Amino acid sequence: MRPPGAPRAVRDARAAAAAFRVQLLLVRRSVGDLRVLFTVPLYALIFLAIAAVSGDRSLTAYAVLAPGLIALWSMMLFAAGDLITQDRSAGRLEAVVAAPVPLFTVVAARLAAVAAVSLISLAEAWAVARWVFGLRVPLVHPMAFGVGLLATAFAMTGTATAMACAFVLSRSARIFQNSLSYPVYLLGGVLMPVSALPGWLRPASRLVFLTWSGGLLRDSLATPAVADLPGRLLALTALGLAGFAAGGWLMRRILTRVRAAGTLGLA
Amino acid sequence: MTRAAAAAAADAADATAAPDTRAAVSVRALRRTFRTTGRGSGLFTGRLRGRRRDEDTGERVALRGIDLDIAPGEVHGLLGPNGAGKTTLCKILSTVLLPSSGTVHLLGHDVAARPAAVRPLIGIVFGGERGLYERLTARQNLLYWACLYGMSGRRLAERSEELLEQLGLGAHADERVERFSRGMKQRLHLARGLVHDPPVVLLDEPTAGMDPVSAHGFRDLVRALRAEGRTVLVTTHDMAEAEAVCDRVTLIDRGAVVASATPAELGAWAAESERVTARDVPPGVLTQLSALPHVTAVPPDAQGRTVLRVGEGGDAAAVVRLLLDAGVRELATSRPGLEEVYLRLIGRRGMEVAR
Ligand SMILES: Nc1ncnc2c1ncn2[C@@H]1O[C@H](COP(=O)(O)OP(=O)(O)OP(=O)(O)O)[C@@H](O)[C@H]1O
Ligand SMILES: [Mg+2]
Numbered sequence: 146m147r148p149p150g151a152p153r154a155v156r157d158a159r160a161a162a163a164a165f166r167v168q169l170l171l172v173r174r175s176v177g178d179l180r181v182l183f184t185v186p187l188y189a190l191i192f193l194a195i196a197a198v199s200g201d202r203s204l205t206a207y208a209v210l211a212p213g214l215i216a217l218w219s220m221m222l223f224a225a226g227d228l229i230t231q232d233r234s235a236g237r238l239e240a241v242v243a244a245p246v247p248l249f250t251v252v253a254a255r256l257a258a259v260a261a262v263s264l265i266s267l268a269e270a271w272a273v274a275r276w277v278f279g280l281r282v283p284l285v286h287p288m289a290f291g292v293g294l295l296a297t298a299f300a301m302t303g304t305a306t307a308m309a310c311a312f313v314l315s316r317s318a319r320i321f322q323n324s325l326s327y328p329v330y331l332l333g334g335v336l337m338p339v340s341a342l343p344g345w346l347r348p349a350s351r352l353v354f355l356t357w358s359g360g361l362l363r364d365s366l367a368t369p370a371v372a373d374l375p376g377r378l379l380a381l382t383a384l385g386l387a388g389f390a391a392g393g394w395l396m397r398r399i400l401t402r403v404r405a406a407g408t409l410g411l412a
Numbered sequence: 413m414t415r416a417a418a419a420a421a422a423d424a425a426d427a428t429a430a431p432d433t434r435a436a437v438s439v440r441a442l443r444r445t446f447r448t449t450g451r452g453s454g455l456f457t458g459r460l461r462g463r464r465r466d467e468d469t470g471e472r473v474a475l476r477g478i479d480l481d482i483a484p485g486e487v488h489g490l491l492g493p494n495g496a497g498k499t500t501l502c503k504i505l506s507t508v509l510l511p512s513s514g515t516v517h518l519l520g521h522d523v524a525a526r527p528a529a530v531r532p533l534i535g536i537v538f539g540g541e542r543g544l545y546e547r548l549t550a551r552q553n554l555l556y557w558a559c560l561y562g563m564s565g566r567r568l569a570e571r572s573e574e575l576l577e578q579l580g581l582g583a584h585a586d587e588r589v590e591r592f593s594r595g596m597k598q599r600l601h602l603a604r605g606l607v608h609d610p611p612v613v614l615l616d617e618p619t620a621g622m623d624p625v626s627a628h629g630f631r632d633l634v635r636a637l638r639a640e641g642r643t644v645l646v647t648t649h650d651m652a653e654a655e656a657v658c659d660r661v662t663l664i665d666r667g668a669v670v671a672s673a674t675p676a677e678l679g680a681w682a683a684e685s686e687r688v689t690a691r692d693v694p695p696g697v698l699t700q701l702s703a704l705p706h707v708t709a710v711p712p713d714a715q716g717r718t719v720l721r722v723g724e725g726g727d728a729a730a731v732v733r734l735l736l737d738a739g740v741r742e743l744a745t746s747r748p749g750l751e752e753v754y755l756r757l758i759g760r761r762g763m764e765v766a767r
Pocket of ligand 2: 500
């Protein structure tokens with residue numbers, strides 16, 4: 146008998162990789178988790194058609210990115226809510242908590258996998274523009290687009306992790322899921338420019354990662370140089386880190402609370 | 413002094429009892445209560461059902477001051493009726509539930525204060541069909557759980573293959589768990605709990621759902637665990653199983669320890685006697701038997717079955733001879749087992765679950 150003795154950081158990193166892989170397997174085997182990806186082409190058709198009718202070429206980048214960003218966020222929202230809820234109702238949550246690797250690490254890694262899968266939606270929307278509308282949406286600044294995607298995935302995982310950690314306490318994750326979709330799309334300037342929002346709402350939109358992601362990704366599809374790339378990347382990184390920090394803090398407090406109350410395993 | 417204050421004072425007094433540092437598991441004055449407020453007590457239901465208010469809004473005591481020591485390498489059985497507090501104790505040991513008061517040390521670590529130190533040291537098997545990733549295969553499940561315990565590389569691969577084979581899941585390792593029968597899931601739970609080679613193993617009703625042959629295989633598995641030097645705490649409702657595998661057993665009822673001893677000691681304590689069971693004993697012979705020293709006869713039941721207890725110093729052989737001479741042909745002798753102890757101590761409560 147020798148309980149595994151790798152240093153904690155190594156152990157947690159390995160476990161995170163395993164959780165990432167397992168989540169990919171779980172997503173692949175669940176049509177439910179992927180349903181969002183089926184709706185992307187439909188949204189893309191609608192948005193691109195509106196852009197085409199308006200005749201405003203500058204709207205194309207908006208129309209291509211909007212369905213992708215919507216899919217990204219709604220996939221993350223559902224994953225964040227369902228992860229804990231499903232583990233709890235299937236009687237797995239207590240066993241995960243009893244394992245040495247922190248629940249926070251497992252949750253963050255699994256959500257990172259969902260974030261990675263959700264990026265497919267951007268490719269889908271792009272494909273609809275290309276093959277259905279015959280629109281070439283060139284990647285003018287591929288480097289900016291690439292790091293923009295990475296930073297988006299990071300920020301999104303951080304935000305979703307904070308939410309998922311809160312769901313360890315709440316047994317009504319669905320309400321949050323439903324109330325956090327459209328407000329976030331609006332605040333994040335996914336459906337219309339943030340400048341169209343009432344003035345008092347605009348500061349709030351800066352706290353939504355989609356504002357920064359959308360802006361950065363749209364700019365990297367247009368000819369002028371991408372404005373303030375470092376600043377935007379920094380904002381996305383900061384939002385992601387804030388999410389992870391909030392999640393970690395919440396998780397510690399909430400776990401102590403549910404272990405005291407005896408509600409960890411209650412479905 | 414209020415009741416709560418009195419209870420707290422009693423706890424404080426008990427808590428001074430130091431944990432046994434040589435024990436693998438040392439439990440002192442362990443209490444756990446659950447708040448039952450609100451649940452199922454609607455605005456009117458309490459009154460309609462005529463319940464007392466404190467029953468609806470009070471605390472449920474799951475463990476009321478448990479003391480227990482388990483030596484390293486010991487297989488310890490935890491027995492008791494439904495709702496006795498067995499699972500609650502297992503959950504506290506496995507760090508997912510905090511004690512209300514009292515202490516629990518596992519290999520010297522306080523489970524409430526130092527969960528991170530305790531978690532790698534225990535393997536948990538909470539019985540039942542749930543708790544696995546149904547959409548993953550048995551192997552994927554096992555590898556994943558092992559990773560959560562920091563296993564990796566060659567050691568992980570070897571250990572998981574070994575366990576899948578040992579638990580008879582080798583041929584089904586790449587099947588999705590959703591297609592597994594209950595017993596197969598239970599075996600996978602066992603593999604999951606053992607995969608990281610833990611020195612302490614908690615088994616909560618590990619044979620629930622297993623067929624009798626598998627359940628016998630389980631006994632061999634527990635013996636192997638003991639041979640490997642592991643400490644095992646196993647809860648079960650199967651007295652024969654407890655008697656077969658446990659070095660010591662603890663009976664708990666309504667959150668308190670009723671008895672803690674080796675199965676043999678308990679058996680001896682229950683009757684300190686041999687038992688002769690016979691059918692259709694003529695009344696005259698029964699009187700004759702009762703007159704023998706240290707022999708008590710229980711009057712025949714509806715099937716005409718008589719139980720004769722032969723206490724210490726009594727001569728069971730004489731009883732048997734007398735019965736045979738009287739022409740009684742249906743008879744058997746036995747030593748009372750754990751089941752009898754259990755029934756005598758816990759009583760025949762029928763289906764009622766203690767509150
Ligand atoms: N999370 C909880 N919230 C409220 N009450 C609980 C909770 N967990 C257990 N209890 C109560 O604590 C008592 C002990 O339950 P426990 O599950 O430990 O019994 P057990 O001995 O494992 O029974 P069984 O043989 O049926 O498995 C019961 O009265 C139960 O209702
Ligand atoms: Mg139980």
